[in-house]
Amino acid sequence: MRPSVVVIGGGLAGLTAARCLRARGCEATVLEAAPGPGGRAAGGEHEGFCWDGGAHAVSARDVNLAALIAEAGLAAELLPLRPERLFQVSGGSSVPIDPAGTLGIARIPGVRWRDALRLRRLPRLLAKFEELIDPADPVLAARLDDRSLADFVRLYFGASALDHWAAPLMAGDALADPHETSRLLFILLHLARHEAPVGSLRGSFRELASALTEESDRFGASVRNVEAAGPGFRVTYEQNGAEQTKESDGVVLATPAEFVLPLAGASLGCAERRFFEAAQSVPALVLVAALEGDFAEKASRFRFRPDERRPVVSMAVEPGGAPSRLVPEGCERAVLVASAEWSAAHFDAPDDVVTKTLAGSLGRVLPGAPDAMRFSRVLRHRRAFPRFDVGRYRDLQRLRDVEADQLARGRHLVFAGDYRIAPTAEAAVVSGQRAATQLADKMTVKIGGR
Template sequence: MSTDVDVAVVGAGIAGLTAAHELRKAGREVHVLEAGNRVGGRMATVRRDGFLIDSGAEQVSGRGYDATWAVLADLGIGAAELPRIGRRIGVWRDGRVRPGLVHPLGLLTGAGLSVRARLDLGDVLRGRHDFDRPEAFGTATVAEFAARYHPDVLDYLCRPVVSGFFGWDPEKSSAGPFLGLLSAIGPSSAWRTYRDGMDTMARALADRLDVSLSFRADEVIGGTRSARIYSGSTEIRARSVVLAVPAPVVRQVYVNPPAHETPFLEASTYVPMVKVHLMLDRRPAAGVYLVVLPAVASRTVSTIVFDHLKHPDRAPRGRGLVTLVAHPSVAARLLDTSDAEVADLLATAAEEFVPGLRSAVVRAVVHRFRDGLPEATPGAVALRAHFAARAGGVVEYAGDWVGVMPCSEAAVRSGRRAAARVLAVSRKEHV
């Protein structure tokens, strides 16, 4: 069976949906093809027994997320739908949580840092780095950047944050994207969450678009004026294609990428992410909504999120919802481990930090992302600018990996840019 379409967007994550939205606004006919049975990708929410479980992204920022807020305005979604979380995050040190991480108050309270390290933290927070040009900082790794400061800056700030939020190894991933994101979003007091779940934006976009679920793109072959997409016996011919999937998936399905694009595609690696969401019969005591664990405290769990404190409606009244993120050192091997084993391993490790957690568990839900977040290796960062400056073509790309920036705002920006590039190519064809 063959089908002709104007623009095909492969992937219904937030990047693909944004690209499709922008193209549709410009008058193009767009068909979104999604291999899974839902939209949202890593920005999705599972609703079960009265719980709202954010399977991937946990929060957005009230500042630095200009593209996200612009799309939300298009959709008629205002700030009331994204209340401030209003609680601090903390780091575990010496047997207790130290609040104030990634917040100016941390300079006063310590946030787990020594006095000398607090002075260094002020220098880090005052830095101005370009979200859209992470290569401007150079290719120094997070560990190399932190080495200029007191050891606490690496051990109790940089390492736990990049491990817990991005799944990175600080010795392998570049500091530029990390610093660019910190500089853009500012203190954690600006962080918000969607009242009705992190998939709110994705659902609103999908409602306005032509989306085909459970459609797996097996091969994409680019031509000079069009491209072909194959899924089993189905062939789709498209005037333009946007590949809005992780770079490793692009390398699997895109048969003939241009030679000048392949170095960046090959350098754009991902790290896995594994999360277990524990539905509880009570709400454990906590003074912060999120705790990052330094490697000296745990190499099994990197982050603990008290979702019922992030927003009270994440769990039914009187019940709790706690999310545990696997440490990068164990995430890869947990990809093929049973749900029961993953839940038991992470809950047992977290018991030290949340006493009584295991006895409160009613049910556990496990989410695995083999392609969790872009790794931002020095090689990818060094190649990003050249890739971004390339001439447009029949096949474009969208995703946070395009900007080497592991966050939903980068995905939204990439979707808007991919749409702009598709439209620019079309205008040139009609000149």
């Protein structure tokens, strides 16, 4: 008999886990609360414009994501990555930057010459960190999780490197506060996003999510409870207003960390409960603006310095026409992501208020663009990015040990999601693969062999 697994959550982590479990001979069913797959990565489509849940940047080092795309048969549609030019917005101007390597960082406007000289240490430090860090399993380097990125960058490279290089990187990539965020996350993102080429998919994450979906998966199925039932689990969920249950041998919990306790608290030990009680993420308001006309010649990403009290921290612009299938010819698409503070303060503000304010930032970078908007959409992510404050990777290391211990004792329940590695699509994919492998290793031996 094939072991059965319920995967709760149809984001990239859950869909990847389900795919891997099926490949290992398990019967996997995804239960997803939203009407469609993809979670935070999935966006929408209107009048020939397509968009993701945010302005998703993908790195050439996101090798597991690229492999998943190829396995799903979408390599020709989504890859190779579409290159982007990077700009930093400071004061009233946007300046092209190239933060790959010491020289590029030293040339970012605002980095003082004395701090630029200190950046000569960077290659040596990065070489040392690269030896220690496995990007797919950063908890192995949890001993680096001892100071904030602000303390780290100030100490080694000076205050101007923090303000003009590290803080905009972390705000733009993860809406992270440099004073709270672990330096380990900063090093991970720097290695992935600066030491390797970055671009965007040639298609949408929604296409990938759809390709990973099977007929047995259920959407609009909101799980209410997971409880132990004999050697397996009983999962209670609501679909079309009716309560239903599904029995399974194993469960993958692939929801954001904040949902784990309300769903499965009774099946968890106290160390796990402590981990999930401390889970935090930041919200994001996103404006998708469909523009008529040519504003940027090439695909471009703009980073705003977070200390200038602007609502926006990053913006990506995609010109239309070949080779883009995402934006019609003669048009452009801008995606603006608001800061965590602004998003939290305005989360429930009406769409027109959010649009007007964020379009102000759009107009400062691309004059005339707000008047050329054909339509716009406001996307609201209450839990956009998990927080990786100092100490979180040590907590993750403990969670991993407890989870492995419980698996060894026969509890076939594992956790997946970007919160286990880093706030990226690649991390979500890797966490899904890892959860599936752990579970399949145990279940196919125990249940398959019974």
